[in-house]
Amino acid sequence: MNSQVVFQARGLSKVYRMGEVEVVALRSVDLDLLAGEFVVLLGPSGSGKSTLLNILGGLDTATSGHVKYSGKDLTVANDRELTAFRRDHVGFVFQFYNLIPSLTARENVAAVTEIASRPMRPEQALELVGMGKRLDHFPAQLSGGEQQRVAIARAIAKNPAVLLCDEPTGALDSITGIVVLEALERANRELGTTTVVITHNMVIAEMADRVIRLADGQIAGTECNETRKAPAELHW
């Protein structure tokens, strides 16, 4: 594992206005993510994990502070630059999969590979997450775990530098969740993709290189695991 810094966040803050309420989601967060690293962001709901992930992935903008990706400042990037950043460098996995319901598994992946600069074949990506046999099924014909694996295939198919996963097992039972985590672990191991997984499930932290705890919009602590557990060894 080399120790090149992929993401560097300094003084990152985010304030939301939800209707009439003002919510502070992040309070001056400093963070470095290293190439090839598997990081788990741990914290209760409302601790700011998703906000941090969204800002890192260029899905949302910070209220103040800076994020640098490979030396480029994302907080000053415009919409076109952020789009290009997402297209070429980031893969997303969401809690609720966000598959396009009118496209099959293969087509959902193809929708992304068609616009990426150096993608793998959709079939290959689906094979990698164990979905090689269900290429032509529509989301409605797949179980939650299967949908999430299609979503992971979609995220890794473009060969992204980072994989950002927001509660990827949140909607799944533990057995299915472990299958999904295996897919993520394999992508991290075989492709060397920097992977950030958000969860409030402490067990998952055991498979990470590094665990970052968030509470109340701030980093409450960071731990490094000496050895990463395989997903199959996890139970919850």
Place this chain on the structure above:
Amino acid sequence: MRALDRKLLRDLWHMRGMAAAISLVLIGGISTFVMSRITYESLQATQARYYIDQRFADVFVNLVRAPESVAAQFAELPGVNQVETRVVAPLNLEIEGYDDPITGRIVSLPEVGVPRLNVPLLRRGRLPLARADDEIAVSEDFAAAHDLQPGDRIVAIIRGHRKRLDIVGIALSPEYMYAIPPGAMFPDYERYGILWMNRKALATAYDMDGAFNDVSFSLQRGASERDIIDRVDLVLKRYGGLGAYAREDQFSHRFITEELRGLETMATIFPVIFLGVAAFLLNVVVSRLVATEREQIGTLKAFGYSTRQVAAHYIKLVLAITACGLAAGVALGLWFAKGLSGIYQEFYSFPYLQFQLDPVVLLQAVAVTVLAALVGTVFAVQRAAALPPAEGMRPEPPPVYRATLLERIGLHQRLAEPSRMIVRHIARHPFKAGLTMLGIATACGILMMTNFQRDAIGWMVGVQYGLSSREDLTVTFTDPTPQRALYSLQDLEGVTHAEGFRTVPARLVYGHRSHRTSVNGIEPFGELQRVLDATLRPVVIPAAGVVLTEYLAHEILRIAPGDMLTIEVLEGSRPVLRVPVVGTTRQYLGVNAYMSREALNQLMREGPALSGARLAVDGARQVGLYADLRTMPRVAGTIVRETAIQQFNEMMEETILYFTFITALLGGFIAFGVVYNSARIALSERSRELASLRVLGFTRGEVAYILLGEIGLLTLLAIPLGFLFGTALSGYLALAFSSDLYRIPLIIAPATYALAAAIVLVSFALTSALIWRRLARLDLIEVLKTRE
């Protein structure tokens, strides 16, 4: 095929119901447009070609009598191209087994060869042979009305002489496309016929040997009509010229042109309004449709699709829907146009129809539609894509609800929770609710506009024949006749009351404005013909001075009571009179000047002469009376009021009302399209909320109430708004239709309001039924599983 294009096809199939409803709105707009434009342009092109083919003259003049030698002087006039002198005579006709009085006009054909101008177009048979003195051709409409064929015989009474004539041909002429008996307002093909006969035979019968009483001219390019008219009048002064007039004042042409102008107005206003409404609705529907795709837009953006790519995707989707509507609309419009122009062709007696559509006009319509769709799409995509994807993928934050004004003033105690939800939802989205209402209101307004004409026409007929012209029969004399003729009419069996009138053709002049019409001398206290004021009460004609039709005074001459009007009389010694205007009268059909008959006789320096008489008749003796009238040599024509009304209604039924029937149908499409789309999109937007309510134990009925109650409330609120809009549209239409031939009053019958409202409500009922079925398929599990 790219993955996104596949998504497009599947999405299209998935939303086919909504796409169909959107297409319906478009079909309404586009097919009205195509139908009206094609009909109008085709008729106009046909008219132009027909005129050229039949060498329709440019200037016309009638006179008492001039020797043929005078014709040589016309040929000398600078600017004149061709000259055709003719003998034209009024006549009475008898057809076996038909009792109503038939009058007509018989026109001479040159003894040898084809007429130089106003060539009759032979439809069947042949024209009279040279020197045949009892052969005639008859107009096709008249022949059709009596089922006359070449080989049949009819009896004509010309100048009191009965003559048996052989029909050898059936013909049409641009000169008599709209053949209206003297003194009448509408064509009557059963009781008025046009005949053609050899010049010599006719001249003999009409005592016009070696003379003529009608001339037509065609002009050289660039010649001044006005100049030639003046010169012709000068030549004919000593021969009893009745004033030359240009083609634009030729009766048939004038009427057809005016009708075409009316059609043009319809072909412009209707489609523009329809298309405007359709485009507006398309815009609203499309932008709401795209707004419901917010999450998918967020996802696509998260994976690196640019806003432009996402917009392109939705533009393709919307264009696909629009293309369906356009194609179906154009096809339906073409089909309707075929039917409608066929009806007009028959009605105007065009021998053929030149089907025509300016592709530029069609392109404009397509451009307007597509642009409206694009603006709606791009705007909505922009709005959805402007959000950071993270926010786009989240469901919208709970909107800020407040207790509404209604509740704050305490009405809420009467409202149950679901009703409160409706009220608050509307109050929370006033713009959206406003657009929905506006959409339904415009559809309602269009429906009113299409039916308004029926009401207005009914009212016009009621005023014209119920309040103004109340006679049973009108008799016109061949020339001014002494008053004692009135007594002989009064003495006829079956006549209960008679009133004489004097009509003088004249050009009315005030300042630089002028208008050719007739001055009617009527009985000041007459019962059968009355002049009405603005409140439709009878006006007593003053002993001196002239009363003008409102439209003639205000719009054409711009003259006010108290001003002096110049009347250039176009018959007899053609005196020029100056008469004060003493009042105006409301009249929907035609424009005229009215005077007391005595005053008019005095101004004309003649004794108490009459041009005709109006009769009240005992219905039981009517048939015998017709026979008596036929034997009176001075009687040129008889018009039966009842048939006049019938003719008018038939004419309206055939033309305007067919048009309005189709537009009403298409208006119905639009109404349904709007209501259904509003409800369907509201369902997409709120399905999660409604499903949650179902999970909480609300019944399908209660959930339906919350959704449909809102649309229903908006529909109810939109109807009065639609009435206002419809009234404004109708008012505009009435204004645009005004001409000297008729003015359409802004009269809207309660039934028209009711029908428009009913169609909107039926649309709502249909929508409710369709939505009800959809509510059964709300996915309750999905709501429990997913976010929030």
